[in-house]
Amino acid sequence: MSEKTVFAVNDMTCSHCVGTVKRALEEAFPGATVSVDLATHRAEFVGDAAKGAEAIREAGYTPETV
Template structure:
């Protein structure tokens, strides 16, 4: 399974983290999601394009980390 890390600069609080986690769980059920709020980092297993689209859909601006 592919793992992708995103920087999400506009994810700034616990509510943001919960929203992002919920969006990812909805489109990638069972995916491993690791969020580090202090570095604005989201690491997720599964399809990167689906994960990125889900975060954008709920109002965030993810950028893939190469």
């Protein structure tokens, strides 16, 4: 089982951004619990960090290791 991965995504600025990042991670990790919080600019999920970072980048955002 993979451990929880947390990224800061500081270029999320609105609820649309949150939805886009969340959808990208849910598509990369079907069935995984994904949490994206605009107030803290955090994206959390269980899965491979490199794959998650790539999904966030492909969605147009910049993941940073926390």
